[in-house]
Amino acid sequence: MSFNPLKVKALFFDIYATLIDWESGIYPQLLHLSQQLPPSSPLASDTPKTRETLLRMYAANEKTVELENPKLAYPQILEQVYARIASELNVPFSTSDQISFGQSIGTWPAFPDTVAAMQILSKHYKLFVLSNVVNASFARTCAGPLDGVNWDGIYTAEQIGSYKPNSANYNLVVTRLREDFGIEKGGIVQVAQSLDLDHVSGKRLGFEPGVWIKRGGAAMGGNREELEGKGMIELGAIYGTLGEMAVAVEEAFSKT
Structure with missing residues (x-):
């Protein structure tokens, strides 16, 4: 695994399945x-x-x-x-x-660890949304189950005009972070539960290996062994929950 918390500047998140318990x-x-x-x-x-x-x-x-x-x-x-x-x-x-x-x-409810974990991660990184929803739906999510989470940028399918896994959706993140925040592609890491959608797309488009939030018991999201066997994904780190990721990040920064 290649995820180095100290070298990352920005994280972009799939929301529904990663932060929100959509199942x-x-x-x-x-x-x-x-x-x-x-x-x-x-x-x-x-x-x-x-x-x-x-x-x-x-x-x-x-x-x-x-x-x-x-x-x-x-x-x-x-x-x-x-x-x-x-x-x-x-x-x-x-x-x-x-x-x-x-x-x-x-x-749809947030996972119990989501809000506290995102507040920890926000101390160290710029945080961005890349989601297949419309603005109004995400606004309701932010006002409800994700209340307390602050975003540096929100990019939805409604804004982009296409749905993931269209390359345009992921490439918009690269463009916006470079132009608006001066963050290059090498400093961006995707955090997502979905292997067959987000992590396959990340590998295909040359992103840094992403962080997989495994979310035990999930019915959707793809089979790791199958996708790795075909060379379709490359994971930088695996955590069972977002809370576990936040703990690992805190530990890494506490040693600097």
């Missing part, structure tokens, strides 16, 4: 759909297998809808995902439930 936010609404199945269906009960299956359905459909509709606002992306999952399950859904799913982003 816990998404799952109850998907379970509402699957519980309309006959009681004999394996997905009709709230079990770990049901959770994993529904979240994997979500991940696959989200990627497809974003690819097919790169200009569609993220709440509407979620509405379409909800409808597609309902169709795959062959269960009815209401328009109000569909809209509620699309608007739920700002209510």
